[in-house]
Every structure is written in C-alpha cells, then in structure tokens.
Amino acid sequence: MNLWTIANRYCLSRPLVTLLTVLGVALGAALISSVLTLRRETESTFIEQSSDFDLVVGAKGSPLQLVLSSLYHLDVPTGNIGYPQLERLRADSRVTAAVPFGLGDNLQGFRIVGTDLSLFDVQRRLREGDPVAIFHLAEGELFSGNFEAVLGAQVARETGLGIGDQFAGTHGLISIAGSETHDDFPYTVTGILEPSGTSHDRAIFTTIESVWGVHDAEAAIHAAMFGGSTRKPAPEPEPEAEAGDDEDVEVPSFLMNIYANSGDDEDEPESDSPYADREVTAVLVQLKTPGLRLFMSSEINTKTDAMAAVPIMEMQRLYLRVLGPMQTTLLAVAYVVVVVAALTILTTLYQAAERRRRDIAVMRALGARRWEIFVLVLLEAAIVTLFGIGIGWLLGHGGVAIAADAFQGSTGLAISAWSVDAVELRALGVVALCGVIAGLVPALLTYRRSPVRDLAAV
Amino acid sequence: MATIMTDTMAPLTGDWDIEIDGLSISLGRSGSDQVVFHLPELRIARGERFALTGPSGCGKSTLLNAISGLVAPDTGTLKVAGTDVSRLSKAQLDAFRGATIGFVFQSFNLLDSFSALENVLIGMRFGRSVKKADRRERARSLLDEVGLSHRVHAKPATMSVGERQRIAIARALANRPRVLLADEPTGSLDPQTGQEIFALIQEVCEIEGCTLLFVTHDLELAARLPRQFDCRGLIRHEALKDRAAA
Numbered sequence A: 001m002n003l004w005t006i007a008n009r010y011c012l013s014r015p016l017v018t019l020l021t022v023l024g025v026a027l028g029a030a031l032i033s034s035v036l037t038l039r040r041e042t043e044s045t046f047i048e049q050s051s052d053f054d055l056v057v058g059a060k061g062s063p064l065q066l067v068l069s070s071l072y073h074l075d076v077p078t079g080n081i082g083y084p085q086l087e088r089l090r091a092d093s094r095v096t097a098a099v100p101f102g103l104g105d106n107l108q109g110f111r112i113v114g115t116d117l118s119l120f121d122v123q124r125r126l127r128e129g130d131p132v133a134i135f136h137l138a139e140g141e142l143f144s145g146n147f148e149a150v151l152g153a154q155v156a157r158e159t160g161l162g163i164g165d166q167f168a169g170t171h172g173l174i175s176i177a178g179s180e181t182h183d184d185f186p187y188t189v190t191g192i193l194e195p196s197g198t199s200h201d202r203a204i205f206t207t208i209e210s211v212w213g214v215h216d217a218e219a220a221i222h223a224a225m226f227g228g229s230t231r232k233p234a235p236e237p238e239p240e241a242e243a244g245d246d247e248d249v250e251v252p253s254f255l256m257n258i259y260a261n262s263g264d265d266e267d268e269p270e271s272d273s274p275y276a277d278r279e280v281t282a283v284l285v286q287l288k289t290p291g292l293r294l295f296m297s298s299e300i301n302t303k304t305d306a307m308a309a310v311p312i313m314e315m316q317r318l319y320l321r322v323l324g325p326m327q328t329t330l331l332a333v334a335y336v337v338v339v340v341a342a343l344t345i346l347t348t349l350y351q352a353a354e355r356r357r358r359d360i361a362v363m364r365a366l367g368a369r370r371w372e373i374f375v376l377v378l379l380e381a382a383i384v385t386l387f388g389i390g391i392g393w394l395l396g397h398g399g400v401a402i403a404a405d406a407f408q409g410s411t412g413l414a415i416s417a418w419s420v421d422a423v424e425l426r427a428l429g430v431v432a433l434c435g436v437i438a439g440l441v442p443a444l445l446t447y448r449r450s451p452v453r454d455l456a457a458v
Numbered sequence B: 001m002a003t004i005m006t007d008t009m010a011p012l013t014g015d016w017d018i019e020i021d022g023l024s025i026s027l028g029r030s031g032s033d034q035v036v037f038h039l040p041e042l043r044i045a046r047g048e049r050f051a052l053t054g055p056s057g058c059g060k061s062t063l064l065n066a067i068s069g070l071v072a073p074d075t076g077t078l079k080v081a082g083t084d085v086s087r088l089s090k091a092q093l094d095a096f097r098g099a100t101i102g103f104v105f106q107s108f109n110l111l112d113s114f115s116a117l118e119n120v121l122i123g124m125r126f127g128r129s130v131k132k133a134d135r136r137e138r139a140r141s142l143l144d145e146v147g148l149s150h151r152v153h154a155k156p157a158t159m160s161v162g163e164r165q166r167i168a169i170a171r172a173l174a175n176r177p178r179v180l181l182a183d184e185p186t187g188s189l190d191p192q193t194g195q196e197i198f199a200l201i202q203e204v205c206e207i208e209g210c211t212l213l214f215v216t217h218d219l220e221l222a223a224r225l226p227r228q229f230d231c232r233g234l235i236r237h238e239a240l241k242d243r244a245a246a
Helices: A003-012 A015-050 A063-071 A083-091 A117-121 A153-159 A208-226 A253-260 A290-303 A311-355 A357-365 A370-411 A422-448 A451-456 B060-068 B090-100 B116-127 B132-145 B161-173 B191-208 B219-223 B240-245
Strands: A055-059 A095-107 A110-115 A137-140 A148-151 A187-193 A203-207 A282-287 A306-309 B016-030 B033-045 B049-053 B075-080 B101-105 B179-183 B211-215 B227-230 B235-239
Touching: A003 A015, A003 A370, A003 B116, A015 A063, A015 A311, A015 A370, A015 A422, A055 A063, A055 A290, A063 A095, A063 A282, A063 A306, A063 A311, A083 A095, A083 A282, A095 A117, A095 A208, A110 A153, A110 A208, A148 A153, A153 A187, A203 A208, A282 A290, A290 A306, A306 A311, A311 A357, A311 A370, A311 A422, A357 A370, A357 A451, A357 B101, A370 A422, A370 B090, B016 B060, B016 B211, B033 B060, B033 B211, B049 B060, B049 B219, B060 B075, B060 B101, B060 B179, B060 B211, B090 B101, B090 B116, B101 B161, B116 B132, B116 B161, B132 B161, B161 B179, B161 B191, B179 B191, B191 B211
Parallel strands: A110 A203, A148 A187, B049 B211, B049 B227, B101 B179, B179 B211
Antiparallel strands: A055 A282, A055 A306, A095 A110, A095 A282, A137 A187, A148 A203, B016 B033, B016 B075, B033 B235
C-alpha cells in the first residue's frame, strides 16, 4: 500500500462528493481548453487564409465586410467596382496577381463565384520555403468556357454533384426558400477541388462572364416585365426588350455570344477593355512583397473610387476588437470556475480530513510521519484535480471537435480540435496549481494536528 | 498529594524494555490548577506481560502515549527498548514508534475504507520494519494467526467486534514490535469474546516475543498477568502559584 493507493481509496470512499468536485474542476478546465483552442485555431485559420492575398479591392464601405464577403464568403459585398479597376491593377508592376470576383448567385447556400483562371495560379507564401499552390484539383479539370464550374470540396460533398453534372444557380448569396432559380442557365461541373480547409471549399468557381450573363438576362427579363432600364452588356449591344411581354423576351445577344463561345476563348476580342462598363464585386490582389500593402491600399483609397482592404489587418483587428475581448471574458469566466472548483476542493478535503481525524491519528500511531500525512491529503487534492483536468480536457476538446464541424460547415475553415499548445498547457498547469494550493490548507491543518486527542476521542 | 502505586513482583534486574525515572508530563490547566502526570519510577523487563489498572482518567492512556512517543515528557527519563525517547526529534519519534510499538485500542481504530488485509499492510507501510516483498505474506500469516484467514478481504464494517479486534491485533504485530500497548482491548467486547481476545493477545505476544502493557479495568483479567501496576495517583493537580514558587 503506497500513499497514492491510500489517497485514491479515500477519494473513492466518498464517490459522490469526489465526482462532484472532479466535475467542478473539469468544467473549469473544459472551458479553458475550449476557449484557448477555439481562439488559437480560429485565429490561425482565419489569419492563414487572410495572408493569401495582400489586398482586397472593392466598393467603398466597410473594409472588414469587403474581406469577409470576398475572401471568406461570409458577409454581403459592399457593392461593385468597375472592371477597369481590375485592368489597372493588372497593369501595375507591383502586382503579381489580380483576380476578379463576381458574386450574385448561390447553389444551396454555396456562393457561385465568377472569376478567371488566374485564381488557380495564385500561390500561398510560406514563412519558410517556396510558395505552394492554394488550389489543387481532386478530379476533372478547370473551367475552360462559360457556364462550366469547378466545385469546392465541401460543395461537391454536400450537393453530391460530380463531373459532368449540371446545376442551376439561385439568385442571391444565401439560400432562401422561393428564391428565383436560373433554370435557363445551367452550369456543368468540370472539376472538383481537393479539400483545403479554407472557405474556398464552400465556393463554386466559374467564369465571370457566366455570372454577368445570367444577371444581364435577369435584368433584361425584369426590365421587360416591369419596365426600366437594363444594363447594356459589353461588347455587344443588347436589343431592347418589350416591357410587359415576358413571353417574347429575347435573350440578350451578349449572353448568346457567351454561350456560343463557351469553351472557346479564341474568338474573344483583342480589345484592351472589352468589359469597360462591366463591374466586378471585388479584386483579390497579391503584391510582389507584403511590404507594399499599406502603401498600395492608401493609394487606392485616396486616388480611386474603390476601397482597398488589407485582409490580414482586418482579421487581426476583428480579433483584437471583437473576438479577442469576448474570448478573454470567457477565459476570465473559466478561471473563476477554476477558483470556485479549487475552493470546493479545499472545503471537501477539509471536511474529509475532519471526518478522518481518527484514521489520521491511527496512522500516526502506526508510525506515519507527519510529512506522509501532509502528502496523503495533498495527493487527494492532486487526484481530484488531475482527473478533473483530464476529463475537462476531453470535454473541452470534444466540444471544440463538435463545434469545429459546425464551424467548417458554415465557413469552410478547418479547425484542429485536438491540438495543444504551450499556452493551453500553461493554463492547465495553473488549474493544477490551484488544486494543489487548495489541498495545502487541509494538508497543513492535518500536518499540525496532534494525534493524541483524536485517538482519545474515539 | 502522595502517589499511590502498586507494582507487584517487580524484577530486581533485567533487560529492560521500559525504564522510567522521574517522568513528568504537563497535561494542561484545570481552573487555577496545573494538571500533571508524574511517575517516579517504572521498569518493565523485556518480554514481560504487564497489566495497567486504575479508574478512568488516572493516567493509564497518558503513560501509553508517553511510552509510544505521542506525548513528550517535560522532565525525567523515559527509555523504551533502550532508546531515550525524550531525546528523539518528532520525525525520529514517528519512525521509532512505527518500528518498536504496536497499538491495540478499545474501539479497534481500524481504517474502515480498507479491508482486513489492507489494514495490516498499511500498518507495515508506516512501520517500515518489514521488507516490501515480504509484507503481503506476513500480513496473511498474521491474519491466519488471529483466525481471520477466511476474511482477509472483508471490510471492518462487515465484521463482528471480535473479528475487528483480531484485525487490530494482527495490525499491531505487523512490524514485529518490541512493545505491544493494548489500551483496554476487551473493553468493548462481551465477556466471552473478551476472554478470547485476552488469550489471543497473550498467545501472539508469546509467539512474537514482545513486551505487553495491557490496560484494563477488569482486575480479574489483570490478575492473570504476571505483574500489575495500579495507576491511581499518577495525575496530580498542582496549584499554579505553588509551581511558580517551586
């Protein structure tokens, strides 16, 4: 019989009290583990993805909204900017990549993103080593013509669409029952991307001309039904639709042209600005060096009608101003729970030591050293605390694992629920320390007590 | 106040296990008096079986506590198994007690969360006189010796009072003590069980070769031991002013 076995047996001799005390510690540890893990993982995944592009250029408004809507497919866009802005950026020698994004439709809540093939050439810069590609095809091929689509991994998984399947987009950025479906403009799946653990897994990529085409047709139909002006697509002039006669609505020639040219870019006009009066929702920009971010964004913000946001700064600001304080508050609550749990340990062990005064006196009579009695009581605190921390860690990370699925479902961002870092280990060490400190009081009282009176009292 | 003691058939010489000279222990205050335990002299030879008698509160338990080192003497000499316990530090006293003294109490004082076997093993754990590898075998052997080989895994709460006292005896002998202190071990037992336990204690002391100090109110039982000591008069009430003057 060693001291650990004796302490363990004493804990088991009062199962309900021990269980409740362990659960108290576990609750605190679970809160600490889950908050720290969520903070670390969401921050790292958000920040990691925000580093893929140095700037996001879009309509003036909230920079955070622009970043969230274009990079994370979460918020609504701030508006549109002219296509020439994209061309100007592409012509800028400081820019290595400028990728257009056009939004407007969705499939079952997954956004259909109009872009071009330059998106798939963008590479992620790493702190060490060569850049790596962000997008990898799992099967099929990239789109080569209009109304061809490449699905993010989560889209393919949840919709069940495969190569060669067709689908129609629904108007709007989120799935709302009764929304207008563009059945006349079906997309054909040509490729499926590998899971990336980023929000791109929740996107459907197609040519930006496809997105324009669908909405030009919708605008034409709307104008034909209710009057008003329609957008004149470039480069072909659009025949005027007759108001109030939807049966006779003609598909705009521009759209016909897009369909006709599907999969064949050779006939595209060689003009420098074929889409001069077109608009894009945002342009994702990668610069030659991250050091140019602030200068370029300032330049765009002051000299053009567009707004440039630095994604990594916006995400860090979001964390510092909103999520950080929220998580700090949660962490403070968690530590309060730990302190309460520690007080429970103190009370429980004190009461247990009082109840076991006779046992302890007998042990002393049998030759137990005072330090052994001290260690025995302390071990009981350690057992309760360690079990509490263990169960709490499992509960906390298990909770994060469940939350991670929901989080990935809504954002596409993958969270590693079972990872541990030094900060979490230190925090759990603090919990352990609280438990041991709580055990010190009854241990010291027991250490100092003379066994004579307790032996005589029985 | 005169000390009244009866010490029958004290050996004149021998290998003493307990030697007491001018032992004085302050037990606290009672009103304006200081309560003092005082024993001028007592010698108990090795292997002797010795009865301590006297009414409650006469100092029997204080004497046992002093011999076991649980209370420290204020003055005088107290040697147990040749060691002057008054000179030992607290840690040394704990170690000495575990290795040299065995306790049997009136109310058994078993650890209820542990089985009979574990109670004996815990005694060995703290006594440290028996090698780790031999402890389990010795514990089983002792329980067999006291007639409990069939109940080694039973918890004390499920056992009769006689069985509980048998566990206590096995535990007291676990560390092969030189001195066994039995503090009214038959006091909570019916007469027949009391007789059995009394006989068992004498028997195991004979087998293990330890000195026995047997506290009892039962003068008939005490008379069956070779030597008796009446503790009446060991506790004194001294006026504080007298002590100060002295």
